[in-house]
Amino acid sequence: MAASLTLHWSPKSPYVRKVMVCAHELGLVPQLKLVRSVAAMLRPNPEIMAVNPLSKIPTLVREDGSVLFDSVVICEYLDALAGGKLFPAEGERRWQALRWHAFGDGLLDALILWRNERERQVPLQPLLEAFELKTRASLRMLDAEAAPLATEPFSIGQVTVGCAVGYLDYRFDAFGWRAQAPRLADWFAALCERPSFQATRPVDG
Template sequence: MSQKLTLHWSPKSPYVRKVMICAHELGLLPQLELVRSVAAMLKPNPDIMTVNPLSKIPTLVRPDGSVLFDSVVICEYLNDLAGGSLFPQEGESRWQSMRWHAFGDGLLEVLILWRNERERAQPLQNLMDAFELKARASLRLLDTEAAALEAAPLSIGTITLACAVGYMDYRFDSFGWRAQAPHLARWHAKLCERPSFKATEPVDG
């Protein structure tokens, strides 16, 4: 049996990027076997479904054949495996990190739904307006928290928020988020100097 961790992976997915950043930061890349997998909403992937009936990525198959779904579960598993510090265990730092994680995942959900809607032949304008309203409100709040983000150690919370903001660069370039949140933009630019972020920038193809 292979001792590798098999990760169903795509360079486009912000949720996969979250896992890959953690793997880079924790020194676990040599233990990962990456399987390029397409998980389209309207076309379930039978190969992924052999291990994850939800047909979603990331999906991690462990050496014993057991499977972990969902990016945060996989990230916490990797952190535990490496004895890392990306998941604060107690006190206010834990709750702040988990809050930022939930915020980042929630923002990603809004952005992905927004993108899916705009790709429809006849997008519903009310939905498009609602997604844009939520994204702009999120940027306003995060901009007020930029100093706290910069002062915080790298964690699942800061990683997830950075992945969400990075997804705006990838799929919403014309949205101009940096002009709306200049303090957040400075924090994000500094974080993106880390090798783990440079190595995991989303790409097409």
């Protein structure tokens, strides 16, 4: 199958990982042309800006030249393209999946801001402490929900929470999150056995 969708992509981005996990789960990887793109906050990328003025990834260019921004929209588009497997259509399962989806994205937002702040020449200590407090509270909540994460049908909710937890491994390995959330750690270990998560591990370089 010829690639018909162009994805501005990086193996480091957890938001890109979310899109790629969905693509693997939905069998759409052959339709994607991956364009390695750097989207640094202080160095807007002219190639990305030609289709997305915000210079952010993931950015998806469709065959007709129209462009979709943001992992939230791209994941739902891919799901619709494949017949709707990862976004429950209605009822409590839909709201739970969307809740986890939003929460995972919110945790990722906080983690990326935390990483950016700690990389500053003079980090603001109260801000670092606030991000750590939010992360620890998030881990407690997710640990309490490890059982439903494991038993609910696999959806965009588990995809996004999994990508957020994976980002902790990638950028916060010294944080020791598993000791704080042992049930979540067991769930994540099982999640990482899925081929979609194995194929999308973040890498440097």
